[in-house]
Amino acid sequence: MKSLIAAAVGCGVVVLAGCSPPKGENNGRVEITDTTPAERGSSQVQLTAQTEFSDQVAQQLAADLSNVPELNKGYRSTVVFGDIVNKTGVVPTTEFEAFRMRIRSKLMQSQMVLKNIRFVENRARLDSLRQRELGGSGDVLQEGSAGSGTTPLNPQYTYFLNGEMYRASRGTRDEVNMYLMSYNLTNAQTGELVWTNSPYEVKQVR
């Protein structure tokens, strides 16, 4: 009888706990660094791995850029976020864009980097912004050319940060994936590659 009462009480506690309402609006929110069952069960690259790799890339890139002689001449050089190409074949474009944004944002938090560099948007994006905000000759409804009015970048002190992301896979179902990220810095006037990295790497095994 005692055990039955204990079981009933236990059952009651479980019922109350199980049926308690969701805790506020954040029910279902998990830490960005937590790997969820959906990620573990999916054949795609884990979101957590992407986050960790972007952190690693940003950290290494910040350290490397602060040691490039061309960017350490006592003035702030201009670096254009150029072309970063996704050649992995498996990372969706939208996720790659988020990956790129994350690295850019992390770089912009680095005082070590910002001491010598000011980052600018690429020309296509800036033209699009100016078109939207300034339109033509001051009247936003005229929708004319917005090209005039920008301060041209001095090509001598301007560099383009371009990069590519690759993947190498092994296994019958691509159980092992190696992701590599290469970057280079090109002088806008001479086209000279003033710096390239030895690719940043991460290996993911399923």
Place this chain on the structure above:
Amino acid sequence: MRRLGVACSLVCAVVVVGCSGAAKSTRLTMGDLDDTTAVMAQKLADSRLLADRTPESPRMLIAINKVENLTSDLIPESEEWLLMERVKGSLPILNLGKERNMAFVIPANHLRAGRKRGNLPQGFAMERRPTHEMTATFHSGTRSSRKDRTDAYLVEYRITDLETGTLEWNETFEFKRAAAGLAYD
């Protein structure tokens, strides 16, 4: 007695599975939008962009634009504006003018819409000349396996100099939503 115990256990199991508070959708909640704007407002308030400005700094006129939604979730246009307006609204507008020599201008989108509706007089805001633009982009990545689904969200806010293209301020906020089961279960 034993049967009663087994029955009790079964009832418990059913109740736990059926009544558990596990999320069944990874859609953005109001809580997510609240947290996003609160975090971004704080980051902007603490930014060097604001800290370095004085009344003598060159005039900064900021135009905001709605959030660009690159997620798999549907964010209504009103919420895309809300995400920007809340961050803008968190700043002490009057003091910004006096202490930082900066102000906000009417968004181009609102101006265009007002003109089209014929609600604005001829020549309204003809001298509108924003020097900077503040906007944001929402990204997401999705993973699913059987009945589990996870969406990782990343929102990036930025302020860009419209003359030089310089990124003056750039911050991100990210979180994940995990769900199990079907939304209509």
